[in-house]
Amino acid sequence: MTPEDKKRNAAEAAIDYVKPGSTIGVGTGSTVNHFIDLLGEKMQGKVNSAVSSSEASSERLRSHGIKVVDLNEVGELDLYVDGADESNHQLQLIKGGGGALTREKIVAAASAVFVCIADESKLVTTLGAFPLPVEVVPMARGLVIGALQGLGGDPRLREGFVTDNGNQILDVHGLQIDDPIDMEIRINQIVGVVCVGLFAHRPADVLILGGEDGIRSIQA
Numbered sequence: 001m002t003p004e005d006k007k008r009n010a011a012e013a014a015i016d017y018v019k020p021g022s023t024i025g026v027g028t029g030s031t032v033n034h035f036i037d038l039l040g041e042k043m044q045g046k047v048n049s050a051v052s053s054s055e056a057s058s059e060r061l062r063s064h065g066i067k068v069v070d071l072n073e074v075g076e077l078d079l080y081v082d083g084a085d086e087s088n089h090q091l092q093l094i095k096g097g098g099g100a101l102t103r104e105k106i107v108a109a110a111s112a113v114f115v116c117i118a119d120e121s122k123l124v125t126t127l128g129a130f131p132l133p134v135e136v137v138p139m140a141r142g143l144v145i146g147a148l149q150g151l152g153g154d155p156r157l158r159e160g161f162v163t164d165n166g167n168q169i170l171d172v173h174g175l176q177i178d179d180p181i182d183m184e185i186r187i188n189q190i191v192g193v194v195c196v197g198l199f200a201h202r203p204a205d206v207l208i209l210g211g212e213d214g215i216r217s218i219q220a
C-alpha cells in the first residue's frame, strides 16, 4: 500500500463524521486534499458549506462545488477535519508543515469535534522530530529567533514562503517537546509570534491513522 493509499483510507473514514446539511471545518495538506475530493465524490450536494483553513483548500473545495464561507458567518462548527505532521498518544499535534497553522488553529478552536487524519508514520511518542512551525510578523523575526534559541531550539526561516496572512514561518529544529502545553504557552508569549504549530491546549479528539492493514482510530 502506498503512503497516498493510507492517507486516502484515513480521509475516507473521516467522511462518516460528516452530517448531511452541516457546515464543516476543513484543514490543509495532502491528506485533507483526499478528504476534499471524497467530499466531492460521496457527499455531493449533501454538505451545506465549509470553513476553510487556507486559500489552497478553498480553491479545491470550490472546484467540487462546495461553498466556502467565512467563520464569522457561522460561529461554532460541529466538525473540523485536518491532517498533522506529528501526533503523540494524547493527540497533541505538530501542524503547519503546509504553513496554514494560524487559520487551522482558529478553525480547530471553533469546532466541537476535531478529527485528525494521517498515515501511521505520523504517530510518535514525543513531539519534536518534525521541525516546529512558528508563524511570525516579519519585522519581529530576529527577536523571535533569539527567544526560540533561548528555549533550546534552532529556528530556521522557511525561505521564499509567505503565509496566507502575509507573514513568515520559522521552522524550529532540535526541540524535544516533553511538555507540549507548557511549550505552547511559552512560545505564544514571545512578542511577534502570530501562532505556534503546537496543538496541545486544543488537541484532536479523534486520530484516524491509515496503515498497511487498513485504518485504526484513537480517541482522546
Ligand code: 5RP
Pocket (backbone or CB within 6 Å): 027, 028, 029, 030, 031, 032, 082, 083, 084, 085, 094, 095, 096, 097, 098, 099, 100, 101, 104
Ligand atoms: C498544513 C498542515 C498539514 O495538516 C500537515 O502539514 C500535514 O500535511 P500532509 O497531510 O500533507 O502530510 O498542518 O499546515
